[in-house]
Amino acid sequence: MADLIRSIAGHYNYWMFVILMMTGLFIVVSRGNLIKKIAGLNIFQTSVFLFYISMGKVTGGTAPVNTGRAGEVYSNPLPHVLILTAIVVGIATTAVGLALAVRIKESYGSIEEDVIEDMHRTERPA
Amino acid sequence: MIAGATAGFIAKHLPVLVVLVPLMAAPACLITGNRHATWAIATLASWTSFALTVALFIRVAGQGPLSYSLGGWAAPFGIEYRADALNAFILPLIAGIASFALPYARGSIGRDVEPRQQNLFYSALLLCLAGLLGVTITGDVFNIFVFLEISSLASYVLVAAGGGRDRRAFKAAFDYLIMGTIGASFFVIGIGFLYMATGTLNIADLAHRLATAPADRTVRMAYGFILVGIGLKLAMMPLHQWLPNAYSYAPPAVTAFLAATATKVSLYVLIRFLYTVFGLDDPFEAQTLKLLVMPLGIIGIFAASTVAIFQNDIRRMFAWSSIAQAGYMLTGIALMTPQGLAASLVNIVNHGLTKGALFMAVGMLTLATGTSRLSDLRGIGRTMPWTMAAILAGGLGLIGVPLTAGFISKWALVSAALDAGQWWLAGAVLLSSLLALGYVWRIVETACFGKADETRVIEPVPLAMVIPAWGLLAVSLYAGVQPALIMEGANAAARSLLPHLTGVGG
């Protein structure tokens, strides 16, 4: 039991990752508002960032900047570098998603998915 | 002298130039405001990169795999571009389709994008091309993710470009974006797990370490996430729902380009991960292919073909047919034999060519009549016999009638299934051809035997659309008559991948 608790507590970063991921996905699944969906997507992506960053963290390590002092412990910089790219990708995705949401709002007058689907249903010729 | 030096330069940097040419042409298009100039740049870039991919294919076929390290950092540490029999086989398809899609876009894009913004459209198309080429050629798994996202973001924009004509394109692009991002995020989580397990991102290095280390839960998690993430991008059956809308509301040139390349590249990534990275030496991985991917592929073939039969919109019908075709490719991959893999690879290329030509022809039809609904196209075969002939020729390819490219793919898949002792699969593939016959027949029936609407106005189709569509169709027909080159390429690729496979299958 103690082992279990220790293993759960010891991997708290992964638990956070899982919780954030599920939260994000839940929002995408359950909310009909397109902006909220994008927000959910962002939370989901953030969980991925967290996953990578915590993966590269070395306990007691500092940022991998060469200060000239000997014997310093660095965190693994590679996941951080990767996640920088992933953040940029995330921003780009959010921007495109928001732009699409704006265009949807302009052409449909709504960003609620069910309203839009209703419009589709009525305007589609049989 | 100069020519020699140039040739040497190109030969030395071939793998990176393939991606770099469209990647640099994209911002150049952005700066050049003039739409004719941007079109010229884009076309030139795509044809150049097509020539480069062909050169790369010839070189790899002759001299074996080619490795290129970016920034001078050697392979496991720096990013490596690596061309081997597999991706050198896929690359010409991507660049080639783009080379046909760009002239086609010049004729058709005026309907969807206003002249002032066409340079943005072309640069998005080039970015998408560069992304797809990058995914295919890179030897670094994280780099795959980055290029995948470059191409995906560009393709969301390209799909949304159809919104000028039909606002549903916006919603389709939005759905595509949400789903694509979830897929890509799953993929990147999978890569994270792989990195956790091995500490490397280089494909060859990963393959090596995973082959020597026993597979643990982390690797299996990685496998699951990557399978689902890529499955989403390639429209594996229950994850396909983004595709029909995206393909039916995007501008015709975009649909033709994406249908022929985007899902194909995702399939390539799947093959790369399954056979090179994971190598299927963990029984779990083989088990998943057998218990999950194979059934999903077959369900996809039948369900999507059945849905296609009942569609009223031609583009939507062919979009569903694309999902069914993805099913064929998945079953080939899941056979886990060299023949099955080769069958999938042949199908990737042949279906890419056929579907590209088909969507181009349908685009011509849509442009001329202003509709893609079958019920509005009765008797169109009499007013537009040539376009209908092109659609019919492509449709025969989807059914798999002999002398078409589709026949070669089906033949390869059926004989692979027979070789693997999967009689029922061969039967299922043949049976499913009847479904394809069903939806192609509906088009022929409506177009050729329906009562024509006398008041219909037919607008002239620009030559810029006609020539690429027929060109691509001719290529696909040629691939049906002379399948040797594609078959050999696919066989070489399959052989190069399967030494990894030990003790599985049968």
Add this chain to the structure above:
Amino acid sequence: MEHHLVLRVVSKLIIPPILLFGLYVQFHGDHGAGGGFQAGVIIAVAFILYGLVFGIPRLLRVLPWRFIRASMAAGVLLYAGTGAASMLMGADYLDYAPFGATPVEGQHLGILLVELGVGITVASVMLAIFIAFAARLPSQIKDEEW
């Protein structure tokens, strides 16, 4: 926005240091914490602040739309061009060694150029995103909406 004197004055005071800090982060990146990504965002923030306080039209007078779009492309071209230049000088793509007398010196220069390209792109893209959304507002934000 005309009446928010405090905001206007503070903005005017704070924008030059932001830009300066952005430049510091930009050019410090090759041997410390910093680099084009961060600097690009910081520089963009300066302009976004200007746009927020003084309105998009005035921002577009400072930075014409055409200029922003061109610099998006130019940044990418600078990045990719640097790599291509190293190819032309006989090394692999993105291998900056041949730029200087020694490989280390060359890499300094190369990274500087690449980071500059990244910075320009990031800054202009952030600005473009901001303007693309903000310019869609029907009118200026009014006092009573704050």
Add this chain to the structure above:
Amino acid sequence: MDMLFQSLSPAFIYLAAALVLPLSPNGRVRALVLLAVPVAAFASFAAMPYGEYGQIRFLGLALTLFRLDALSWLFGLAFSIAAFLALLYALHLRDSVQQAATLIYAGAATGAVFAGDLVTLFIFWEATALSSVLLIWAKGGEASYKAGMRYLVVQVGSGVLLFAGLAMLWRETGSLAFEAMTLESLATWTILAAFAIKAAFPLLGGWLADAYPRSTVTGAVTLAAFTTKLAIYALARGFPGCDILIPVGVAMALLPLPYALGADDLRKSLAYLLNSQLGFMVVGIGIGTPLAINGAVGHAFAHIIYDGLMFMALGAVLAGAGTIKESELGGLCKTMPWTAGFILIGALSFAALPLTSGFVTKSLTFSAATPLVQDLLYAASAGVFMAAVMKTGRVFFTGTPVISAEAPLAMRFAMGLSALLSLGIGLVPGLLYRLLPFDTPYQPYSLHPVLMQLLASGAGCLIWLALAKLGWLPHELPGMPWLCRKAGTTGAAIADAAKRPWARFARWRKRLLDTGLSRTFRMAGPDGPLARTLPVGSMALWVVVLLGVTLLLTYL
């Protein structure tokens, strides 16, 4: 160059001609070009030494595009003649689609005959199906469209069976060569089934009488020449001496006859007659001795000509009088004397009267058969006489003349040529015998066959006259199988009782099909759960579900 030219099957001459056809001006020049095609095709292989040409590798399979031996040579000649006559007959047409379809159809049939392996056979087999259906559709109208659809389904189905069979055979033996087979495995049974459908075996041949009468005037002539005879060739090549074919062939010769007698539509009647003639050939193939094979093949050759002649003549009637219903026609020898003369020769050939081509070829088979089979076949001959000579003869030579125009010159020319050929073969049988695949001497004009044939014909004539006297002649109740109608009230009651379970089955099948279709539509139709555009949320949910399933598999 010479090698390349030689290695191409004559089929490609037809196909190339079909390709350039739309480019040539639509007039007399095209007509001449069209007529030159079969001649050129025949000339291309007529003098070539026997052997296998055009061996290519395709998908790792060794294919033989062009195998020339005695059997394929003869069928090649027969198809060239048929194509020539059909094109000549259709010379007045200005319909590119029909002309091209005819060329492709003839080319595909020729290609199938020269195919040295099963894959090539399959490809051309399907090509005949696809091209010939155009000839049915060319007539236009709902009925011919639907008939064409049914025809296509059957023909393509036959091709699918052939493909399945050849795939299995390849698995078993590793060979794709198209040689004589024995019925010892599922593979060969499947291939036989494919041939059987195309040869219109009993119960499998419904498509024939369904489709041919619904095609165009000229289309029927073309259709009658190729499809079934291709199947006969395939049977002669693949299953010679296969015992089961003898009873099947006898049944095939007998069963369609009542229908032929009962049909009011003369072309339909002719289609049934054709089916019956195929039975004679199938018997010959089943017997399998050199003499019998010679008989079957020779009969197929002769049949192509006189059957074509009959379809041409009836087509001319249809074109001239506007109807082909027995009940609406009469006295045609007054208005269409040429046609009447030609059709008489065709009908006599059908009935295999001495001095006609039908006699000299059929008697080959007869003399190879056992006495029982012989008697049954003579009985069938009597029926053929009734349906061919008496039934058509009555329309031409009795009754009040209906208004009708004589056939155009080109049509008459084609009919005359066929009639001449039929008589020529009948008078100088050695001409045809020399071409037959086996070298067995035979003299048709000996006492027994001549006598038997005349007896059978006489019996047929008498029965017909008796029926006419009794007023049981079929055209009082047009359009239904004659036997059922003549069964009388009690017979009708029995038939009704027998029909009931069948009707129930048919209803049940229809309901099953209907509900199945509507269920499928409800699932997969545009608004069905499979095809509906789901909200993004549900799509994302599927991703999670699939991930869950995959990860669950890790615990297995």
